[in-house]
Amino acid sequence: xxxxxxxxxxxxxxxxxxxxxxxxxxxxxxxxEFQSGRxxxxxxxQTVKAIAxxxxxxxxxxxxxxxxxxxxxxxxxxxxxxxxxxxTPDIPAHVLVPIVMIAISNALIAxxxxxxxxxxxxxxxLDPLRTRFVPLAVMLGLIAGSDGExxxxxxxxxxxxxxxxxxxxxxxxPPQAIDSLSFDGTRRRPRWxxxxxxxxxxxxxxxxxxxxxAQIPWQYLISGAFVLMATLWIFRRGLRNLAGSWPRALFxxxxxxxxxLGLYCLIALFVRLTSTExxxxxxxxxxVLMLMAKTSPPFPGRQVSPVRNALxxx
Amino acid sequence: xxxVDLFASVxxxxxxxxLGEFELMVLLAxxxxxxxxxxxxxxxxxxxxxxxxxxxxxVYAALERLEEKGLASSRLGEPTADRGGRAKRYFRVTExxxxxxxxxxxxxxxxxxxxxxxxxxxx
Numbered sequence: 001x002x003x004x005x006x007x008x009x010x011x012x013x014x015x016x017x018x019x020x021x022x023x024x025x026x027x028x029x030x031x032x033e034f035q036s037g038r039x040x041x042x043x044x045x046q047t048v049k050a051i052a053x054x055x056x057x058x059x060x061x062x063x064x065x066x067x068x069x070x071x072x073x074x075x076x077x078x079x080x081x082x083x084x085x086x087x088t089p090d091i092p093a094h095v096l097v098p099i100v101m102i103a104i105s106n107a108l109i110a111x112x113x114x115x116x117x118x119x120x121x122x123x124x125x126l127d128p129l130r131t132r133f134v135p136l137a138v139m140l141g142l143i144a145g146s147d148g149e150x151x152x153x154x155x156x157x158x159x160x161x162x163x164x165x166x167x168x169x170x171x172x173x174p175p176q177a178i179d180s181l182s183f184d185g186t187r188r189r190p191r192w193x194x195x196x197x198x199x200x201x202x203x204x205x206x207x208x209x210x211x212x213x214a215q216i217p218w219q220y221l222i223s224g225a226f227v228l229m230a231t232l233w234i235f236r237r238g239l240r241n242l243a244g245s246w247p248r249a250l251f252x253x254x255x256x257x258x259x260x261l262g263l264y265c266l267i268a269l270f271v272r273l274t275s276t277e278x279x280x281x282x283x284x285x286x287x288v289l290m291l292m293a294k295t296s297p298p299f300p301g302r303q304v305s306p307v308r309n310a311l312x313x314x
Numbered sequence: 315x316x317x318v319d320l321f322a323s324v325x326x327x328x329x330x331x332x333l334g335e336f337e338l339m340v341l342l343a344x345x346x347x348x349x350x351x352x353x354x355x356x357x358x359x360x361x362x363x364x365x366x367x368x369x370x371x372x373v374y375a376a377l378e379r380l381e382e383k384g385l386a387s388s389r390l391g392e393p394t395a396d397r398g399g400r401a402k403r404y405f406r407v408t409e410x411x412x413x414x415x416x417x418x419x420x421x422x423x424x425x426x427x428x429x430x431x432x433x434x435x436x437x
Contacts, residue, residue: 003396020400026374028393028400029353033370035396042367050371057375 006034010047017051026050333385333418339364340376341415344386344407352391352402377405385411 014020020027030050034043333341343359344351353370356377360368380386391402407415 020398023374024400025353025390025403026370028397028402029357029370031398031400032354032394032396045367046370049369053369053371053375057378 003035006031006043007040010040010044013051014047017054019050019054022054333414334376334379336372337376337380337385338415338418340373341380341385341407341411344405345412345415349404349406351405356405380411383410384408385414 014027014030030043030046033046339360340356343356346359347355353373357368357370357373360373377386377388381388385408386405387408388403388405391404393399393401
């Protein structure tokens with residue numbers, strides 16, 4: 001006896017929202033009921049409700065993300081507003097500020113990479129805000145580079161992006177493969193690191209779109225290749241197993257720095273910085289990171305607090 | 315708590331422990347069905363008594379909440395072809411679940427007894 005086929009589009013939707021993987025008995029029940037004579041319309045209604053229920057459940061499970069996202073966005077916006085009010089009119093910001101911000105954010109990344117104790121402790125306190133440093137640097141770079149023309153649309157853009165990201169991450173959640181990635185070898189909140197990466201990619205793609213390819217200097221092409229290499233490498237299937245060992249952890253961190261390197265060089269297109277300055281700065285930082293990492297003990301990784309561990313938070 | 319655990323404690327505070335209306339209905343359906351309770355018969359049982367269509371997704375969401383609260387437990391059955399090779403998940407009420415149902419029944423009966431006659435709703 002041949003089995004009836006349920007509506008293909010509804011089945012595709014179920015698969016798209018990973019319901020057969022996350023709840024196989026539910027998918028089986030839907031099929032069983034359909035085989036026992038339920039209509040296609042019934043299958044469609046049940047599919048829509050199953051998806052809505054799954055999304056609502058994911059949102060409930062990700063409740064802790066809401067205050068984090070809001071806190072990060074509020075701090076970003078406050079700093080950016082203060083920056084615009086007090087500094088932009090008087091200094092050649094498009095030259096100075098992005099470099100300072102790059103130095104700060106990269107120092108934080110370097111602190112993580114070498115496991116510097118005090119910096120790591122500070123980062124633990126700032127943990128909910130940590131992954132916003134790079135987007136913050138990006139945003140300030142955009143504001144500074146605009147010479148006062150762009151800022152409010154820039155803020156609106158960032159606000160819109162973070163609210164959209166909030167919805168995406170609270171409701172859909174990234175696939176399991178992304179969830180198990182670790183960019184810095186510590187297996188700490190990879191979802192947020194992935195979100196940071198999304199921000200970088202998003203802005204970088206905007207920059208590329210607004211640039212005339214004929215004017216792209218060779219440094220940017222190299223950094224673009226870095227971004228491509230790092231991206232491909234990050235999405236390699238076996239990566240989730242790499243975070244445990246020391247050389248692989250180093251490689252993770254180098255890949256992350258490469259991402260930053262490529263991103264900042266791309267931003268330089270927009271903020272009219274000297275490309276060589278960016279390139280040399282980032283290369284020097286990368287070299288320092290590599291040298292320091294070679295002489296430091298294996299990355300210890302940060303301890304997950306007992307409370308968080310007990311609650312099984314990501 | 316360490317400041318870094320602020321959000322962890324917020325999440326913990328938000329957890330509920332009382333029984334919702336739909337959860338109570340699902341628990342009662344589990345009791346009625348006994349050992350054969352899985353998604354399809356549970357939803358049919360609810361449909362029969364509620365007089366309207368019940369979403370299987372909502373049933374599973376309620377069952378998961380009940381499991382989290384320790385009021386129900388589940389086991390996987392054998393996969394079958396008419397289910398696309400997917401196994402059934404059988405549910406049963408735990409001892410705590412039975413206690414919760416009895417407590418809720420007592421509370422509801424008590425509330426109904428003390429209720430003045432409702433006007434205009436035929437009660």
